[in-house]
Amino acid sequence: MTSRLDITILVTTVVMTLKQISTRFSIAVHTLSLIAVSPNDCTGDFIAGSVNTNPVVIRRIMGMLKKAGLVDVRPGVGGATLLKDLDRITLLDVYRAVNVTEENQLFRIHENPNINCPVGRNIEQVLQAELKDAQSAMEQRLAGTTLDQLISKFE
Amino acid sequence: MTSRLDITILVTTVVMTLKQISTRFSIAVHTLSLIAVSPNDCTGDFIAGSVNTNPVVIRRIMGMLKKAGLVDVRPGVGGATLLKDLDRITLLDVYRAVNVTEENQLFRIHENPNINCPVGRNIEQVLQAELKDAQSAMEQRLAGTTLDQLISKFE
């Protein structure tokens, strides 16, 4: 006669990470702060050395800041200058400069719900309004801080 | 004698799209609303039909809502029930249930800046505080709406 007991214990840990807002934003803030603090010789290489990344990453972000009218970058000679006063540049300005999204929508809503269902028929419009407000609350907080204020907190 | 004129016009359009917050969130809101409105026969297939997606997508999200203590899902028999009253479930509860991130940080900040630079030395701490506030403003807005309020806006 044989007797047998099998016990299997399986522990599975699933780590999911939400895609967060790109470091482009924080790098852009870093870059603008550096241009403000060290107006001379702010080349892509110099900034990359402070941010600790590749110069091309900086130049890509500089291109966005340039397109947003925040900086002037001089090809050839190098270096960048701010086109607006520090107390006229808010974190929201920078956020918008580097987060090029269609419609600037932070939240996505699933598409084509079933309109034969009372929930499917209404969810998009009702939820859209709520999420717009939530995004707006975040952005208004960003708009409340200027680079001037930010830099004044450096030690 | 040859005369030659070359004109090249190159127009490049670069469309960048920021990764937005996953549709998991809106699908989860949809799902919970549906369970509230149609408490009977709310199986994964039924919900998927209303959301217009694959049932596995729904079951994955249901698993997260279950883990967050918002719903009870019965294996085998099927169907889900809400574990909290509609006026006690906020959009923030749902958001947190499906956006499993380390530290729940919406914003990322670039790592290892150069500490020999006054900007690199300070940027992380100073910016972190600002972004935390901005994220908090968004979340508090989400916390201000319950599923009860949301559903009452359906026509």
Next chain:
DNA sequence: CTAAGTTGTAACTAATATTGTTATAACTAA
């Protein structure tokens, strides 16, 4: 007890975003 329907979940794919990298053309001033 069996059959039908369901949940739970693994595994895979396609599409897309991010970040870093190399390479090269074009530009500017000494």
Next chain:
DNA sequence: TTAGTTATAACAATATTAGTTACAACTTAG
């Protein structure tokens, strides 16, 4: 003319999302 720089294309590695198929485990009706 030369050295240093910006602008940008191209590519790789990595990661997330959303959809899909497949299958084991579960529950209840009959």
